[in-house]
Amino acid sequence: GAVVSQHPSRVICKSGTSVKIECRSLDFQATTMFWYRQFPKQSLMLMATSNEGSKATYEQGVEKDKFLINHASLTLSTLTVTSAHPEDSSFYICSARDRSNTGELFFGEGSRLTVL
Amino acid sequence: QQQVKQSPQSLIVQKGGISIINCAYENTAFDYFPWYQQFPGKGPALLIAIRPDVSEKKEGRFTISFNKSAKQFSLHIMDSQPGDSATYFCAASMADSWGKFQFGAGTQVVVTP
Numbered sequence: 001g002a003v004v005s006q007h008p009s010r011v012i013c014k015s016g017t018s019v020k021i022e023c024r025s026l027d028f029q030a031t032t033m034f035w036y037r038q039f040p041k042q043s044l045m046l047m048a049t050s051n052e053g054s055k056a057t058y059e060q061g062v063e064k065d066k067f068l069i070n071h072a073s074l075t076l077s078t079l080t081v082t083s084a085h086p087e088d089s090s091f092y093i094c095s096a097r098d099r100s101n102t103g104e105l106f107f108g109e110g111s112r113l114t115v116l
Numbered sequence: 117q118q119q120v121k122q123s124p125q126s127l128i129v130q131k132g133g134i135s136i137i138n139c140a141y142e143n144t145a146f147d148y149f150p151w152y153q154q155f156p157g158k159g160p161a162l163l164i165a166i167r168p169d170v171s172e173k174k175e176g177r178f179t180i181s182f183n184k185s186a187k188q189f190s191l192h193i194m195d196s197q198p199g200d201s202a203t204y205f206c207a208a209s210m211a212d213s214w215g216k217f218q219f220g221a222g223t224q225v226v227v228t229p
């Protein structure tokens with residue numbers, strides 16, 4: 001079946017550095033990808049909608065300059081956490097929507113970010 | 117403000133029992149209601165989903181019941197197994213923003229042997 005891959009699955013960085021997380025659709029093209037954030041034992045909160053070839057649409061309260069999203073191709077979206085701080089530590093999950101008629105949605109395995 | 121309210125927060129059920137999780141929503145524009153299963157450290161995986169034009173959908177041991185007038189839907193896990201121990205999320209999406217989910221708070225289910 002279709003797979004959405006996230007990389008890295010775990011990353012630890014120092015405060016003040018930037019971290020890039022990749023989300024790839026492995027066997028389908030995705031015009032739209034979604035980025036979620038999940039704190040321990042909490043729900044998934046939608047951060048932004050990433051559309052191929054255009055600017056991402058951010059949810060209310062999400063800092064655009066803090067969380068940079070780039071959807072450069074039909075199979076890749078990246079989330080860059082800029083100048084990361086400990087409060088940015090979280091589980092980041094992407095999902096990708098198949099552009100075909102089925103329009104199925106698939107979630108990635110998530111990326112655990114820890115900022116020291 | 118959570119657009120989809122889920123209960124209970126946690127649930128303990130014996131092996132072979134029935135797990136029931138409930139969700140309620142306010143926005144009548146929602147037209148797709150999936151349930152996701154998530155294991156620790158993993159992304160959510162789709163279990164089963166329903167649209168408002170049907171009142172019930174069954175896939176194996178998992179059943180969704182949908183009450184459009186009450187704006188409620190529920191997940192029933194029949195013959196619960198220890199391998200079903202996970203966190204379950206209900207979600208809702210609108211047709212014009214397909215895939216943009218509003219998730220419930222989640223229910224941690226523990227199935228005891």
